[in-house]
Amino acid sequence: MLRYLLTRLALLLVGLFVASAIIFLVLRILPGDVAQMIVGTQGSVDQVERIREQLGLDQPLLAQYLGWIGGVLRGDLGSSLLTGSPVSEQLWQKAQVTVPLGMMAMIVALLIAVPFGVLSALRRGRADGTAISVVSQGLAAVPALWAGMMLVVVFAVMLGWFPAQGFPRSGWSTPDRALRALILPAVTIGVIEGAMLLRFVRSATLQAVGQDFVRTGAAKGLTRTQALIRHGLPSVGLSIVTVMGLQVAGIVVGAVVIEQVFNLPGIGRMLAADVGSRDLTMVQGELLVLTGFVLLIGFVVDLVHHAIDPRQREAA
Structure with a gap:
C-alpha cells in the first residue's frame, strides 16, 4: 500500500x-x-x-x-499585476463561495443519479424506467446558462422563493441567506451533472444485475432488488466513485458559467474577469489551483479504488 x-x-x-x-x-x-x-x-x-x-x-x-x-x-502564488493584492488571499475569499457551491451541486447530482439510475435499470423495458432514461438524456443536453435562467424566472421571479442573483455581503456570518443564495446555482449545476451521472449508474447497475453473484442470491430466495443491494452495490459503487471524480471537472466548468449567471463572487467569476483584464499572475494562480484540485480528486479516487477493490490490491 x-x-x-x-x-x-x-x-x-x-x-x-x-x-x-x-x-x-x-x-x-x-x-x-x-x-x-x-x-x-x-x-x-x-x-x-x-x-x-x-x-x-x-x-x-x-x-x-x-x-x-x-x-x-514556497506557498506564494504571487500578487495581482493590476491591484497588487495577493493571489492566495483572493482565492481564499472566493473559495468560500465556490467550494460550498460545488459541494451542494455534487450532493444534488448524487441524489438524482443514484436512486433514479438504479430504478431505471431495475425497471428497464417498463414505462417508468424508459421515462427516467428519456428525461435524463434531455436534461444532460440542456445548456447550463439556459437552465439557470429558467430556474431564476420560475423560482426567483415568479415564485419569489430564492434570490435571483448575488451573495450576501456578510457572507457566511448569515448562513441562512448564504445558503438560499446558493440553492438555485447548485441545483442548476447538480441537475445537469446528475443527469449525466445517472446514465453511468444505470449502466453499472445493469452490468451488476447480470453478474453471477446476483443471480445466485436470487436463486437462494432473494428478490432481484435484494440481491442487487446485498451483492451488487459494491461493484456499482466502484463505477460511481470513478465517474464522480470525472464529474468534478464538469462542476468546476459549470461554476464558471453559473457564477456569471447568478452574479456570485466566486473563483469562476473572478477567473473570467481576470482573463478579460489580462492579469496573468491572477489567472495562472487560479488555473493552477483549479487544476490541482481536479488532479487531487483523481488521486483520492485512485486511493479509494485501491482500498475497496481487492483486484487492485492483489495486482499491486
Missing part, C-alpha cells in the same frame, strides 16, 4: 508540474499586454516599457516561469 501511495503521489506532483508549465506558456501566447492596459491608450512607449520592467515582463520566459514556480513551492 505504501509503495502504491508513493507512486500515485509522485504522479500527482509530476502532473502539477506539467500543468503549471502548460498554463504559464499558454497565457503568454494569448494576445494583449497587461502593461499597456495599466498605462492606458494615452501612454507612451517608454511608459509601457517601464511598467513591463517593473512587473518583470521583460525577462525571458524561463526566468519568469522559474520565479513564479519558485514562489508557488
Whole structure:
C-alpha cells in the first residue's frame, strides 16, 4: 500500500508540474499586454516599457516561469499585476463561495443519479424506467446558462422563493441567506451533472444485475432488488466513485458559467474577469489551483479504488 501511495503521489506532483508549465506558456501566447492596459491608450512607449520592467515582463520566459514556480513551492502564488493584492488571499475569499457551491451541486447530482439510475435499470423495458432514461438524456443536453435562467424566472421571479442573483455581503456570518443564495446555482449545476451521472449508474447497475453473484442470491430466495443491494452495490459503487471524480471537472466548468449567471463572487467569476483584464499572475494562480484540485480528486479516487477493490490490491 505504501509503495502504491508513493507512486500515485509522485504522479500527482509530476502532473502539477506539467500543468503549471502548460498554463504559464499558454497565457503568454494569448494576445494583449497587461502593461499597456495599466498605462492606458494615452501612454507612451517608454511608459509601457517601464511598467513591463517593473512587473518583470521583460525577462525571458524561463526566468519568469522559474520565479513564479519558485514562489508557488514556497506557498506564494504571487500578487495581482493590476491591484497588487495577493493571489492566495483572493482565492481564499472566493473559495468560500465556490467550494460550498460545488459541494451542494455534487450532493444534488448524487441524489438524482443514484436512486433514479438504479430504478431505471431495475425497471428497464417498463414505462417508468424508459421515462427516467428519456428525461435524463434531455436534461444532460440542456445548456447550463439556459437552465439557470429558467430556474431564476420560475423560482426567483415568479415564485419569489430564492434570490435571483448575488451573495450576501456578510457572507457566511448569515448562513441562512448564504445558503438560499446558493440553492438555485447548485441545483442548476447538480441537475445537469446528475443527469449525466445517472446514465453511468444505470449502466453499472445493469452490468451488476447480470453478474453471477446476483443471480445466485436470487436463486437462494432473494428478490432481484435484494440481491442487487446485498451483492451488487459494491461493484456499482466502484463505477460511481470513478465517474464522480470525472464529474468534478464538469462542476468546476459549470461554476464558471453559473457564477456569471447568478452574479456570485466566486473563483469562476473572478477567473473570467481576470482573463478579460489580462492579469496573468491572477489567472495562472487560479488555473493552477483549479487544476490541482481536479488532479487531487483523481488521486483520492485512485486511493479509494485501491482500498475497496481487492483486484487492485492483489495486482499491486
